[in-house]
Amino acid sequence: MPTLKQIAKDLNISVSTVSRILNGKGKESRISDATVTSVLKYAQEVGYSPNLIAKGLQASQTFTIGLMVPDIANPFFATMAKNIEKWASREQYSIILIDSDENVETEKIQVLNMISRKVDGIIVAPVGDSFQHFTKIVKQKVPLIFIDRYFTNSTIPYITSDNYQGSYDAAQELIARGHTRICLISGSSANELVQERTQGYIDSLKNSDIEVCEELMVGNSFSIQNGFESTKNVLQLKNPPTAIFAMNNLIGFGVLKAVKELGLKIPQAVSLIIFDNHPYLSLLNPSISTVKQNSEKIGEMAVKAILKEINQDFDITSMRIPTEIILRESIRKLPS
Amino acid sequence: MPTLKQIAKDLNISVSTVSRILNGKGKESRISDATVTSVLKYAQEVGYSPNLIAKGLQASQTFTIGLMVPDIANPFFATMAKNIEKWASREQYSIILIDSDENVETEKIQVLNMISRKVDGIIVAPVGDSFQHFTKIVKQKVPLIFIDRYFTNSTIPYITSDNYQGSYDAAQELIARGHTRICLISGSSANELVQERTQGYIDSLKNSDIEVCEELMVGNSFSIQNGFESTKNVLQLKNPPTAIFAMNNLIGFGVLKAVKELGLKIPQAVSLIIFDNHPYLSLLNPSISTVKQNSEKIGEMAVKAILKEINQDFDITSMRIPTEIILRESIRKLPS
DNA sequence: CGTTTGTGCGAAGTCGTTTTAGCTAACAAT
DNA sequence: ATTGTTAGCTAAAACGACTTCGCACAAACG
Structure with missing residues (x-):
């Protein structure tokens, strides 16, 4: 599997040059056109794909968002997840999906797991009636936002329905x-x-x-x-x-x-x-x-909020997304 | 955020010693009980949690499985995803969820993304009618298994219904x-x-x-x-x-x-x-x-197969999980 | 001719972890 | 007094990428 080092070796140039070129910084680093094209061509040839793990370690940003829901088989959460994935992937973020299975213990364990995995932010629909185990996340300065369920007596922002x-x-x-x-x-x-x-x-x-x-x-x-x-x-x-x-x-x-x-x-x-x-x-x-x-909107807004916070804009406000009444045949008009 | 290095520095011992202790290898490395307990205590105190990104880079194993489905909002795939997450997390694996949205182009792009993210294995319900873009994965020696849809004229194993x-x-x-x-x-x-x-x-x-x-x-x-x-x-x-x-x-x-x-x-x-x-x-x-x-079973089997392959057991066989007829009221008996 | 400016690139450190290969001190045995 | 053994650790390399310095050479300038 090709790495920067390998490419550098094969072409007899330094790793830094290859890195710069593949990051599109050839011009600003005054790399000659000849070198640039040869590197690009060779990288294409061997099918180089950057190691995001190494990049993540170096940059301490993994382009990963943790999503924890009580039950991904529930269409409400599934729809939300679909939209979260959609909006996240547009910004090159990937989703680590956790199903807490309505279990607070699982939730606690997986919170630590996500921190260990160095996700850039966490979106969670909490299952329990307390949020103490989430304060750990906040202390670690990992952006966190609740969806669906929430706690008004915490400072953790939330996106939910009205x-x-x-x-x-x-x-x-x-x-x-x-x-x-x-x-x-x-x-x-x-x-x-x-x-x-x-x-x-x-x-x-x-x-x-x-x-x-x-x-x-x-x-x-x-x-x-x-x-x-x-x-x-x-x-x-x-x-x-x-x-x-x-x-x-x-x-x-x-x-x-x-x-x-x-x-x-x-x-x-x-x-x-x-x-x-x-x-x-x-x-x-x-x-x-x-x-x-509007679970689509909730998902979208959650991603936007978490990205905002990841990008150091801490001006996050909790939101309540309007609901919509859909009238069908199940309500009888009583005689007055 | 505490690291091995930080702990080592604080306790005036070497990083390697700390690493061994926190990996439970204190005994076999003949670390004294005093050192072991002091490290464990201190790690607990500062809330150390290992950096899985660094670990992944070092070990070139991320304990991550990529899951790509055409539509996570479809309860069939959602149920499958729930079970995949469940069985994977039992083995300390996390799931990177991708929704290809029934789009082959997205599928192609995300295949590369997963490779870049160095997932240990990939489970995918393919959307298209060809599998050429998946051979790249196989070439990179990344374990791959299809669920639901499949291609009998490829060597890629699959788990599906009968x-x-x-x-x-x-x-x-x-x-x-x-x-x-x-x-x-x-x-x-x-x-x-x-x-x-x-x-x-x-x-x-x-x-x-x-x-x-x-x-x-x-x-x-x-x-x-x-x-x-x-x-x-x-x-x-x-x-x-x-x-x-x-x-x-x-x-x-x-x-x-x-x-x-x-x-x-x-x-x-x-x-x-x-x-x-x-x-x-x-x-x-x-x-x-x-x-x-039996989407639960399909999910379970997919995880077991992919873990088998990750652990270098390449004896994977495709499977067809039996279906079950559920008779309800929608079938009329015609007069003969 | 000596200095400056610009061009093109490389060396090396860093991120946090694991692991191999030792190293030192204490003590026992010869 | 020398050697061997063992307990208890440490140093350093490696994983792959990015980035800060800075170096060498050439051209231009005074």
Whole structure:
């Protein structure tokens, strides 16, 4: 495998000259045209490709970004990853992908791994309810940015959806169609993202003078299981909800599974809106209304922010990307 | 950021001693217990983490695997990626993720990038119909393995589903329920994977003494668009098919979209089976029968094969992982 | 003719790690 | 008193690239 040294030896010139030429600094280093062309030609011939590892060691910049997500098989994160890779590769950065598998311990270990691998920056969708193990990264001066989930009481910047507004809007859609008993099936309440989505729901009800009912706020994890069981429970109340708001795609899937298993019809038996869109939701019968997160944009913005910080511009601001309501057939208009 | 050199300096010992101790070679290098403990303690204190870039340069092994897929947002590849990451990280390998975006030019460029990054091995689901640009990798002695799509006329090993059998089985399920006019909507025919799935379909019909009808073999790409248009076309034939076999998940999605748009009912108007499973297909009304690929297993096997080759065991054999028929409600039993 | 200026390139250090090949001091054996 | 052994370390090279100096030679200038 050809190296600078090898080329230099073969052509009987010095390594520095070869290096300069291959970095396009021939002119400014006053290398003669003859030498330049001969080196370029020879490099082409032997198929020289620079050793980015050596370059990284020397420059202490690896052109590598660490990306850690809780579950790359979740289309929400997969879409985000696709866009992160896309925007990063445009700037010659490559992505080191880590799947933390919703496991905080894995997350802690892989944080160290990324530091060891000298990534230039880290983008992570954290899984836990604390961020102590990330402060290590910040101390090492490695740029870090959160996506999706975040911690407002840390100084680590984040790019996420406008969870409050998305939730607020979702509830408003239901309210606009006469629903007042709206069940919220949510994730772990220690999570700030959950808190904001919950607050959006609560404020939406309050602003419409609808009583916020504790028995309709259920669930404790972003899982199919939770959506499934919570739905079964809540539909058995004496006074069941007329609509369900599922706080993410996994919960939403659980709701759909439960409704199907109970042999009920959406939206006749119960209306539904899900936070997170998914292509298949438009094919269901009925098609399902959603709060669509702009995961493409989140990915793009995360890359731009991290590159900004890598380039020593520390003027990073956290962002909330607007969501979009996609109305389909799953919301019934109640008779007034 | 602490380095071996820094630790050595701080403790007034040599770099080599520190290196040995931190690599657990204290005993065999007859380092005194006192020195060992003091180094370990100090390293812990300053939070030393080895520079894997430097290590990689020295050892010319980066503990990195390049993974290139056509579309990480496609759940089939995302699931595969999840498992590849999982099995790789167990052996301390990290994944460099590349999304070729179904683009051969990107693929060519990124192949060079991976070589420059000195990955220890490359796993790729190729997008094109030729593999010339991959021979470069092989020449550089970088272990390479294909997943999903492949080229039987190259010596590059591959791990894929048993496409022929899966297709054969799918057609048999339809035939067993009385279908004889079965439409196959397929991908680009230059692709070997497509050829095998097609052959499975053809042989399945022939072995059941059913005429193979050219007008029922349509489509030319793995895309929603293709599934959508082909479905519309084929359902307008004078003698339309009673069943459709979609060759992958994107095509299948297009079929569902078309059927919905035409206001038709599955399986009354037409029966359907899709190559590739997806969680949501069980929630559709009716639920959709599929040929499930074991993408978890494919990912696992790909990692095991590439690690084998990295460890100089070149006895790699290509594999075809069995598929599984998942019968749901989308296939109608025709009256005989 | 001596000095300056410009041209074209090379030597060597550096990044952080591993590893080979020793080196020194202490002690035992002869 | 000399030699041998062993414990406990160190020095230095190497991996491949970049970069700071600076050197040699030629031409131009005064």
